[in-house]
Amino acid sequence: MTRTQTPAELRRSYECIYLIRGDLDEAAVDTTITKYTNLLKEQGAKVVGIDNWGLRRTAYLINKQAKSTYIYTQFFATADVVAETERQMRIDDNVVRWLNVILDDHADPASRPEATEVKKHTVEEPSFGEAAEGRRPETKGEDRE
Secondary structure, three states: OOHHHOOHHHOEEEEEEEEEEOOOOHHHHHHHHHHHHHHHHHOOOEEEEEEEEEEEEEEEEEOOEEEEEEEEEEEEEOHHHHHHHHHHHHHOOOEEEEEEEEEEOOOOHHHOOOOOOOEEOOOOOOOOHHHHHOOOOOOOOOOOO
C-alpha cells in the first residue's frame, strides 16, 4: 500500500506547532505554511485545521532572534507521514522549532471536515508598565551603598 492508500482507521490525530523565523515577511510565511500543508496532503494526511498565531515573543533567543511566527496545524496521518514532515522541517532554515503531539489514537478522520483556509489570529504583546517602555522602575525604600 502507498501512503495515499492508507486506511483511515490506521491514521491518528496529531497537532503540530512550529515556529517560523521572525524576520520573514508575510509572503515568505504564507509560502512556508503552504509548503507544509501541501506536504501533508501529498502524503495522504487530512489537514483539519491551520491557525496562524502571528508574530510572538519567544521565551528565549532562538538563533539570535527574540520573535517567531507561531503556526498551529491539526491533522490525521500515519507515523511515517509525521516522520517525513519533521525531516523536512529539520532541513528548512525558515522553521526554527517544531513539536508534533498525538491527540487521539482512535479518532475518526471522516467525522472532521477538511481545512480550507488558514485562520489568522492577532495577539497584542502585554505591557509591563515602565519596564516595557525601557525605563527602570523606581524603587521604594532606602538606598543601599
